[in-house]
Amino acid sequence: MDYFKPESVSEALSLLAKYGNEAKIIAGGTDVMVDIKYKEEPGCLVNIKRIPGMSAIEESGGSLRIGPLVTIREIETSKLVRERLPLLWEACHQFASLQIRNTATIGGNICRASPSGETLAPLLVLGAKAKLAFSDGEKTEPFNSLFQGPGKTSLGSKGLLAAIEIPYPPKGSSGVYLKHAVRGPMDIAVVGIAVLVVPDSAAKTLQEARIGLGAVAPTPIRAIKAEAMLRGKPLDSKLVEQAAQMAAAESSPITDQRGSAEYRRWIVEALTRRGLEQTWKAATGKEVA
Amino acid sequence: MTLTINVTVNGKSVSADAEPSTSLLEFLRDVLNYKGTKLCCNTGECGACTVLFNGKPVNSCVVPAADAVGAQVVTVEGLADGEKLHPVQQAFIDTGAVQCGYCTPGFIISVKALLDRTKRPTPAEIEEAVSGNICRCTGYAKIVDAIALAAERMEGSTLGIASGGRS
Structure with a gap:
Protein backbone atom coordinates (compact mmCIF):
# COMPACT_ATOMS: atom_id res chain seq x y z
CA MET A 1 0.00 0.00 0.00
CA ASP A 2 1.31 3.44 -0.94
CA TYR A 3 1.08 6.17 1.64
CA PHE A 4 1.08 9.93 1.25
CA LYS A 5 0.87 12.80 3.69
CA PRO A 6 0.04 15.84 1.53
CA GLU A 7 0.67 19.24 3.05
CA SER A 8 -1.74 21.23 0.91
CA VAL A 9 -5.17 20.80 -0.63
CA SER A 10 -3.71 20.99 -4.14
CA GLU A 11 -1.17 18.26 -3.35
CA ALA A 12 -3.99 16.05 -2.01
CA LEU A 13 -6.08 16.73 -5.12
CA SER A 14 -3.27 15.77 -7.48
CA LEU A 15 -2.83 12.50 -5.59
CA LEU A 16 -6.58 11.81 -5.95
CA ALA A 17 -6.37 12.62 -9.66
CA LYS A 18 -3.43 10.25 -10.07
CA TYR A 19 -4.72 7.30 -8.04
CA GLY A 20 -8.50 7.63 -8.67
CA ASN A 21 -10.53 4.87 -7.02
CA GLU A 22 -7.37 3.26 -5.63
CA ALA A 23 -6.92 6.19 -3.25
CA LYS A 24 -8.53 6.32 0.17
CA ILE A 25 -8.52 9.53 2.19
CA ILE A 26 -7.88 9.07 5.90
CA ALA A 27 -8.48 11.71 8.58
CA GLY A 28 -9.35 10.48 12.10
CA GLY A 29 -9.22 6.89 10.94
CA THR A 30 -12.01 5.47 13.10
CA ASP A 31 -13.78 4.01 10.05
CA VAL A 32 -10.90 3.66 7.61
CA MET A 33 -8.66 1.71 10.02
CA VAL A 34 -11.47 -0.79 10.61
CA ASP A 35 -11.99 -1.16 6.85
CA ILE A 36 -8.28 -1.77 6.33
CA LYS A 37 -8.35 -4.54 8.94
CA TYR A 38 -11.58 -6.28 8.01
CA LYS A 39 -12.50 -5.28 4.45
CA GLU A 40 -9.67 -4.42 2.11
CA GLU A 41 -6.54 -2.39 1.99
CA PRO A 42 -6.74 0.48 -0.49
CA GLY A 43 -3.96 0.77 -3.05
CA CYS A 44 -3.02 4.14 -1.66
CA LEU A 45 -3.73 5.90 1.62
CA VAL A 46 -3.86 9.71 1.57
CA ASN A 47 -3.51 11.04 5.11
CA ILE A 48 -4.85 14.62 5.11
CA LYS A 49 -4.23 15.25 8.83
CA ARG A 50 -1.27 17.57 8.19
CA ILE A 51 -2.96 19.89 5.72
CA PRO A 52 -3.03 23.29 7.46
CA GLY A 53 -6.14 25.45 7.77
CA MET A 54 -8.67 22.62 8.07
CA SER A 55 -8.83 22.30 11.86
CA ALA A 56 -10.57 25.48 13.01
CA ILE A 57 -14.04 26.53 14.14
CA GLU A 58 -14.53 30.15 13.07
CA GLU A 59 -17.38 32.60 13.15
CA SER A 60 -17.91 34.50 9.93
CA GLY A 61 -20.88 36.85 9.76
CA GLY A 62 -24.03 34.92 10.55
CA SER A 63 -22.51 31.50 10.19
CA LEU A 64 -19.96 29.12 11.59
CA ARG A 65 -17.23 27.66 9.43
CA ILE A 66 -15.92 24.31 10.60
CA GLY A 67 -12.83 22.69 9.14
CA PRO A 68 -13.23 19.04 8.14
CA LEU A 69 -10.40 17.94 10.46
CA VAL A 70 -12.14 19.32 13.57
CA THR A 71 -12.88 16.40 15.89
CA ILE A 72 -16.34 15.62 17.21
CA ARG A 73 -15.04 16.31 20.73
CA GLU A 74 -13.72 19.74 19.66
CA ILE A 75 -17.19 20.59 18.37
CA GLU A 76 -18.81 19.22 21.53
CA THR A 77 -16.56 21.36 23.75
CA SER A 78 -16.71 24.53 21.62
CA LYS A 79 -18.49 27.40 23.39
CA LEU A 80 -19.40 28.91 20.02
CA VAL A 81 -21.13 25.71 18.91
CA ARG A 82 -22.88 25.30 22.25
CA GLU A 83 -24.26 28.85 22.09
CA ARG A 84 -24.96 29.22 18.39
CA LEU A 85 -25.66 25.71 17.13
CA PRO A 86 -27.01 23.73 20.10
CA LEU A 87 -28.55 21.24 17.67
CA LEU A 88 -25.11 20.29 16.33
CA TRP A 89 -23.73 20.18 19.87
CA GLU A 90 -26.46 17.73 20.84
CA ALA A 91 -25.64 15.39 17.96
CA CYS A 92 -21.92 15.48 18.81
CA HIS A 93 -22.69 14.86 22.47
CA GLN A 94 -24.56 11.66 21.51
CA PHE A 95 -21.78 10.52 19.18
CA ALA A 96 -20.14 7.25 20.34
CA SER A 97 -17.58 7.19 23.17
CA LEU A 98 -15.19 9.91 24.35
CA GLN A 99 -12.34 7.94 22.82
CA ILE A 100 -14.01 7.99 19.41
CA ARG A 101 -15.10 11.63 19.76
CA ASN A 102 -11.46 12.53 20.44
CA THR A 103 -10.41 10.86 17.20
CA ALA A 104 -13.24 11.04 14.67
CA THR A 105 -13.57 14.18 12.54
CA ILE A 106 -16.69 15.92 11.28
CA GLY A 107 -15.31 15.69 7.75
CA GLY A 108 -15.03 11.94 8.12
CA ASN A 109 -18.58 11.66 9.41
CA ILE A 110 -19.81 13.64 6.38
CA CYS A 111 -17.69 11.98 3.68
CA ARG A 112 -18.46 8.53 5.03
CA ALA A 113 -22.05 9.38 4.04
CA SER A 114 -23.57 6.72 6.22
CA PRO A 115 -27.37 7.24 6.35
CA SER A 116 -27.05 7.01 10.15
CA GLY A 117 -24.12 9.45 10.45
CA GLU A 118 -24.86 11.34 13.65
CA THR A 119 -24.16 14.89 12.45
CA LEU A 120 -25.87 14.58 9.07
CA ALA A 121 -29.58 15.06 9.83
CA PRO A 122 -28.74 18.07 12.07
CA LEU A 123 -26.54 19.61 9.34
CA LEU A 124 -29.31 19.09 6.76
CA VAL A 125 -31.81 20.83 9.00
CA LEU A 126 -29.42 23.68 9.75
CA GLY A 127 -29.06 24.34 6.03
CA ALA A 128 -25.32 23.65 6.04
CA LYS A 129 -23.24 23.99 2.90
CA ALA A 130 -20.13 22.04 2.00
CA LYS A 131 -17.15 23.67 0.32
CA LEU A 132 -15.75 21.08 -2.05
CA ALA A 133 -12.29 21.41 -3.55
CA PHE A 134 -11.65 20.01 -7.03
CA SER A 135 -8.59 20.41 -9.24
CA ASP A 136 -10.49 22.95 -11.38
CA GLY A 137 -11.70 25.02 -8.43
CA GLU A 138 -13.95 25.15 -5.39
CA LYS A 139 -17.65 24.42 -5.44
CA THR A 140 -20.32 25.10 -2.83
CA GLU A 141 -22.75 22.24 -2.38
CA PRO A 142 -25.83 22.40 -0.14
CA PHE A 143 -26.16 19.38 2.12
CA ASN A 144 -29.45 18.34 0.54
CA SER A 145 -27.65 17.52 -2.71
CA LEU A 146 -24.33 16.39 -1.20
CA PHE A 147 -25.40 12.83 -0.37
CA GLN A 148 -26.07 10.50 -3.29
CA GLY A 149 -26.35 7.11 -1.63
CA PRO A 150 -24.81 5.09 1.18
CA GLY A 151 -21.11 5.98 1.16
CA LYS A 152 -21.54 8.26 -1.88
CA THR A 153 -21.23 12.03 -2.05
CA SER A 154 -20.90 14.48 -4.91
CA LEU A 155 -17.18 14.60 -4.09
CA GLY A 156 -16.77 11.36 -6.03
CA SER A 157 -13.20 10.09 -6.03
CA LYS A 158 -11.62 13.36 -7.16
CA GLY A 159 -12.82 15.95 -4.63
CA LEU A 160 -11.85 16.95 -1.11
CA LEU A 161 -14.15 18.44 1.51
CA ALA A 162 -12.55 21.78 2.34
CA ALA A 163 -14.98 23.30 4.88
CA ILE A 164 -18.49 23.17 6.27
CA GLU A 165 -20.47 26.39 6.54
CA ILE A 166 -23.43 26.41 8.86
CA PRO A 167 -25.72 29.45 8.98
CA TYR A 168 -27.08 30.35 12.40
CA PRO A 169 -30.70 29.32 12.74
CA PRO A 170 -33.30 32.16 12.75
CA LYS A 171 -33.80 34.10 15.97
CA GLY A 172 -36.42 32.56 18.24
CA SER A 173 -36.04 29.11 16.70
CA SER A 174 -35.45 25.92 18.62
CA GLY A 175 -33.91 22.63 17.56
CA VAL A 176 -33.50 19.12 18.91
CA TYR A 177 -31.72 15.92 17.87
CA LEU A 178 -33.43 12.72 19.00
CA LYS A 179 -31.58 9.46 18.59
CA HIS A 180 -33.13 6.05 19.04
CA ALA A 181 -30.49 3.40 19.75
CA VAL A 182 -30.38 0.38 22.00
CA ARG A 183 -27.18 1.41 23.80
CA GLY A 184 -27.49 5.18 23.77
CA PRO A 185 -24.63 7.20 22.30
CA MET A 186 -22.43 4.07 21.99
CA ASP A 187 -24.70 2.56 19.40
CA ILE A 188 -25.42 3.31 15.75
CA ALA A 189 -28.76 5.13 15.46
CA VAL A 190 -31.73 2.96 14.55
CA VAL A 191 -33.39 6.28 13.77
CA GLY A 192 -32.03 9.81 14.27
CA ILE A 193 -34.30 12.83 13.91
CA ALA A 194 -33.39 16.51 13.85
CA VAL A 195 -36.20 19.05 14.22
CA LEU A 196 -35.93 22.82 14.03
CA VAL A 197 -38.99 25.04 14.45
CA VAL A 198 -39.27 28.76 13.79
CA PRO A 199 -42.44 30.25 15.34
CA ASP A 200 -43.78 33.62 14.15
CA SER A 201 -43.09 36.64 16.33
CA ALA A 202 -46.42 36.25 18.16
CA ALA A 203 -45.63 32.57 18.86
CA LYS A 204 -48.98 31.63 17.28
CA THR A 205 -48.05 29.88 14.04
CA LEU A 206 -45.10 28.00 12.64
CA GLN A 207 -43.23 30.22 10.27
CA GLU A 208 -41.14 27.21 9.35
CA ALA A 209 -40.44 23.68 10.53
CA ARG A 210 -37.49 21.64 9.33
CA ILE A 211 -37.35 17.88 9.86
CA GLY A 212 -34.26 15.79 9.08
CA LEU A 213 -34.39 12.00 9.11
CA GLY A 214 -31.34 9.80 9.65
CA ALA A 215 -30.90 6.04 9.16
CA VAL A 216 -34.25 5.60 7.41
CA ALA A 217 -33.37 6.13 3.73
CA PRO A 218 -30.32 5.55 1.49
CA THR A 219 -29.14 9.04 2.52
CA PRO A 220 -30.13 11.37 5.34
CA ILE A 221 -33.19 13.25 4.06
CA ARG A 222 -35.49 16.17 4.83
CA ALA A 223 -39.16 15.27 5.33
CA ILE A 224 -40.23 17.97 2.87
CA LYS A 225 -43.91 17.02 2.68
CA ALA A 226 -44.27 17.07 6.44
CA GLU A 227 -42.45 20.41 6.53
CA ALA A 228 -44.87 21.82 3.90
CA MET A 229 -47.88 20.68 5.94
CA LEU A 230 -46.62 22.63 8.95
CA ARG A 231 -45.56 25.86 7.28
CA GLY A 232 -47.61 28.90 8.29
CA LYS A 233 -50.03 26.92 10.46
CA PRO A 234 -50.81 27.15 14.16
CA LEU A 235 -49.41 24.01 15.77
CA ASP A 236 -51.92 21.75 17.51
CA SER A 237 -51.76 18.10 18.42
CA LYS A 238 -53.77 17.06 15.38
CA LEU A 239 -51.33 18.76 13.02
CA VAL A 240 -48.37 17.30 14.93
CA GLU A 241 -49.88 13.85 14.46
CA GLN A 242 -50.43 14.39 10.72
CA ALA A 243 -46.91 15.72 10.19
CA ALA A 244 -45.41 12.82 12.16
CA GLN A 245 -47.32 10.31 10.01
CA MET A 246 -46.22 12.13 6.87
CA ALA A 247 -42.57 12.05 7.95
CA ALA A 248 -42.89 8.29 8.53
CA ALA A 249 -44.40 7.90 5.05
CA GLU A 250 -41.55 9.90 3.53
CA SER A 251 -38.96 7.60 5.05
CA SER A 252 -37.90 4.44 3.19
CA PRO A 253 -36.07 2.39 5.80
CA ILE A 254 -34.53 -1.03 5.35
CA THR A 255 -34.89 -4.03 7.61
CA ASP A 256 -31.65 -5.07 9.28
CA GLN A 257 -30.40 -6.45 12.60
CA ARG A 258 -31.07 -3.11 14.30
CA GLY A 259 -34.74 -2.99 13.40
CA SER A 260 -37.36 -3.78 10.78
CA ALA A 261 -38.55 -1.22 8.27
CA GLU A 262 -41.99 -1.15 9.92
CA TYR A 263 -40.46 -0.59 13.37
CA ARG A 264 -38.28 2.21 12.04
CA ARG A 265 -41.31 3.98 10.53
CA TRP A 266 -43.04 3.84 13.91
CA ILE A 267 -39.98 5.35 15.52
CA VAL A 268 -39.83 8.12 12.88
CA GLU A 269 -43.45 8.94 13.69
CA ALA A 270 -42.89 8.91 17.46
CA LEU A 271 -39.67 10.95 17.35
CA THR A 272 -41.07 13.50 14.90
CA ARG A 273 -44.05 14.00 17.18
CA ARG A 274 -41.81 14.32 20.22
CA GLY A 275 -39.38 16.61 18.40
CA LEU A 276 -42.13 18.99 17.29
CA GLU A 277 -43.67 19.09 20.76
CA GLN A 278 -40.33 19.66 22.49
CA THR A 279 -39.04 22.35 20.13
CA TRP A 280 -42.40 24.19 20.06
CA LYS A 281 -42.38 24.29 23.85
CA ALA A 282 -38.74 25.37 23.99
CA ALA A 283 -39.32 28.13 21.42
CA THR A 284 -42.67 29.47 22.66
CA GLY A 285 -42.89 28.37 26.29
CA LYS A 286 -46.24 26.77 25.48
CA GLU A 287 -47.35 23.16 25.21
CA VAL A 288 -48.80 22.09 21.86
CA ALA A 289 -52.55 22.71 22.14
CA MET B 1 6.18 0.91 2.38
CA THR B 2 7.73 1.42 5.80
CA LEU B 3 7.45 4.55 7.90
CA THR B 4 9.69 5.65 10.72
CA ILE B 5 7.68 6.60 13.79
CA ASN B 6 9.33 8.97 16.26
CA VAL B 7 7.07 9.17 19.27
CA THR B 8 7.24 9.78 23.01
CA VAL B 9 5.80 6.88 25.02
CA ASN B 10 5.50 7.28 28.79
CA GLY B 11 7.98 10.15 28.66
CA LYS B 12 10.61 8.25 26.64
CA SER B 13 11.47 9.16 23.06
CA VAL B 14 11.44 6.10 20.84
CA SER B 15 11.83 5.48 17.14
CA ALA B 16 10.73 2.38 15.25
CA ASP B 17 9.32 1.32 11.91
CA ALA B 18 5.68 0.64 11.05
CA GLU B 19 3.54 0.06 7.99
CA PRO B 20 0.98 2.74 7.01
CA SER B 21 -1.76 0.26 7.96
CA THR B 22 -0.31 -0.46 11.43
CA SER B 23 -2.52 0.74 14.26
CA LEU B 24 -1.05 2.51 17.25
CA LEU B 25 -2.18 -0.50 19.31
CA GLU B 26 -0.16 -2.98 17.21
CA PHE B 27 2.77 -0.59 17.25
CA LEU B 28 2.71 -0.30 21.06
CA ARG B 29 2.22 -4.00 21.72
CA ASP B 30 4.08 -5.78 18.95
CA VAL B 31 6.84 -3.32 18.08
CA LEU B 32 7.54 -1.48 21.34
CA ASN B 33 6.45 -4.36 23.59
CA TYR B 34 4.06 -2.35 25.78
CA LYS B 35 1.71 -5.26 26.47
CA GLY B 36 -0.33 -3.45 29.14
CA THR B 37 -2.55 -1.97 26.45
CA LYS B 38 -5.00 -4.69 25.46
CA LEU B 39 -6.26 -5.88 22.10
CA CYS B 40 -9.93 -6.82 22.28
CA CYS B 41 -12.60 -5.78 19.75
CA ASN B 42 -10.06 -4.14 17.40
CA THR B 43 -12.86 -1.94 15.97
CA GLY B 44 -12.93 1.00 18.38
CA GLU B 45 -15.89 -0.11 20.44
CA CYS B 46 -14.74 -1.72 23.69
CA GLY B 47 -12.07 0.65 25.09
CA ALA B 48 -9.60 -2.08 26.17
CA GLN B 72 2.95 12.09 23.48
CA VAL B 73 1.46 8.69 24.26
CA VAL B 74 0.79 7.39 27.76
CA THR B 75 -0.04 3.72 28.39
CA VAL B 76 -0.96 2.03 31.65
CA GLU B 77 2.75 1.25 32.16
CA GLY B 78 3.41 4.98 32.39
CA LEU B 79 1.25 5.72 35.42
CA ALA B 80 3.07 4.19 38.38
CA ASP B 81 5.90 6.12 40.02
CA GLY B 82 8.50 3.36 40.40
CA GLU B 83 6.99 0.82 42.78
CA LYS B 84 4.27 3.21 43.87
CA LEU B 85 1.04 2.72 41.97
CA HIS B 86 -0.92 5.67 40.62
CA PRO B 87 -3.87 6.55 42.91
CA VAL B 88 -6.29 5.35 40.22
CA GLN B 89 -4.56 1.95 40.08
CA GLN B 90 -4.49 1.70 43.89
CA ALA B 91 -8.18 2.60 44.13
CA PHE B 92 -9.10 -0.15 41.64
CA ILE B 93 -7.31 -2.68 43.87
CA ASP B 94 -8.71 -1.33 47.13
CA THR B 95 -12.34 -1.41 45.97
CA GLY B 96 -12.12 -4.80 44.24
CA ALA B 97 -12.80 -3.21 40.84
CA VAL B 98 -10.54 -5.72 39.07
CA GLN B 99 -12.12 -9.05 38.13
CA CYS B 100 -10.58 -10.80 35.14
CA GLY B 101 -8.55 -7.64 34.62
CA TYR B 102 -8.59 -7.51 30.84
CA CYS B 103 -10.53 -4.23 30.60
CA THR B 104 -8.70 -2.67 33.56
CA PRO B 105 -5.83 -0.88 31.75
CA GLY B 106 -8.31 0.81 29.41
CA PHE B 107 -10.56 1.86 32.29
CA ILE B 108 -7.61 3.19 34.26
CA ILE B 109 -6.46 5.35 31.35
CA SER B 110 -10.00 6.72 30.83
CA VAL B 111 -10.18 7.55 34.54
CA LYS B 112 -6.74 9.17 34.52
CA ALA B 113 -7.98 11.39 31.65
CA LEU B 114 -11.16 12.22 33.60
CA LEU B 115 -9.23 13.24 36.71
CA ASP B 116 -6.77 15.25 34.61
CA ARG B 117 -9.63 17.37 33.27
CA THR B 118 -11.92 17.41 36.33
CA LYS B 119 -10.73 17.27 39.91
CA ARG B 120 -14.21 16.73 41.35
CA PRO B 121 -16.21 14.68 38.86
CA THR B 122 -19.95 14.32 39.36
CA PRO B 123 -21.45 10.82 39.25
CA ALA B 124 -22.74 11.64 35.74
CA GLU B 125 -19.26 12.72 34.61
CA ILE B 126 -17.79 9.52 36.04
CA GLU B 127 -20.26 7.39 34.11
CA GLU B 128 -19.75 9.33 30.89
CA ALA B 129 -15.96 9.11 31.20
CA VAL B 130 -16.01 5.31 31.15
CA SER B 131 -19.02 4.79 28.88
CA GLY B 132 -16.58 3.84 26.11
CA ASN B 133 -15.04 1.07 28.22
CA ILE B 134 -16.75 -2.29 28.39
CA CYS B 135 -16.26 -4.71 31.31
CA ARG B 136 -17.58 -8.14 30.37
CA CYS B 137 -17.32 -9.31 33.99
CA THR B 138 -19.85 -6.45 34.40
CA GLY B 139 -18.28 -5.17 37.61
CA TYR B 140 -19.35 -1.61 36.93
CA ALA B 141 -20.50 -0.69 40.45
CA LYS B 142 -17.08 -1.41 41.94
CA ILE B 143 -15.40 0.45 39.08
CA VAL B 144 -17.51 3.55 39.76
CA ASP B 145 -16.61 3.22 43.46
CA ALA B 146 -12.92 3.02 42.54
CA ILE B 147 -13.15 6.18 40.45
CA ALA B 148 -14.85 8.09 43.24
CA LEU B 149 -12.24 6.84 45.73
CA ALA B 150 -9.36 7.82 43.44
CA ALA B 151 -10.88 11.29 42.98
CA GLU B 152 -11.19 11.72 46.74
CA ARG B 153 -7.64 10.59 47.42
CA MET B 154 -6.19 12.78 44.67
CA GLU B 155 -8.13 15.80 45.90
CA GLY B 156 -7.11 14.97 49.47
CA SER B 157 -10.65 15.54 50.66
CA THR B 158 -13.96 13.79 51.07
CA LEU B 159 -16.30 14.39 48.16
CA GLY B 160 -18.96 12.18 49.62
CA ILE B 161 -19.36 10.21 46.41
CA ALA B 162 -17.29 7.12 47.19
CA SER B 163 -19.15 3.95 48.17
CA GLY B 164 -22.46 5.72 47.80
CA GLY B 165 -24.35 2.73 49.13
CA ARG B 166 -23.44 0.72 46.05
CA SER B 167 -21.69 -2.25 47.61
Missing part, protein backbone atom coordinates in the same frame (compact mmCIF):
# COMPACT_ATOMS: atom_id res chain seq x y z
CA CYS B 49 -6.89 -0.42 24.05
CA THR B 50 -7.42 3.10 25.46
CA VAL B 51 -4.25 5.19 25.73
CA LEU B 52 -3.66 8.89 26.25
CA PHE B 53 -2.78 10.58 22.97
CA ASN B 54 -1.51 14.10 23.61
CA GLY B 55 -3.39 13.90 26.90
CA LYS B 56 -6.70 12.69 25.48
CA PRO B 57 -8.11 9.16 25.71
CA VAL B 58 -8.37 7.42 22.34
CA ASN B 59 -8.89 3.86 21.13
CA SER B 60 -5.38 3.00 19.93
CA CYS B 61 -6.75 0.22 17.69
CA VAL B 62 -8.27 2.78 15.28
CA VAL B 63 -5.48 5.37 15.42
CA PRO B 64 -2.85 4.89 12.71
CA ALA B 65 0.65 4.55 14.16
CA ALA B 66 1.63 7.02 11.42
CA ASP B 67 -0.37 9.73 13.22
CA ALA B 68 1.67 9.24 16.40
CA VAL B 69 4.74 10.92 14.90
CA GLY B 70 5.68 13.68 17.33
CA ALA B 71 2.89 12.74 19.74
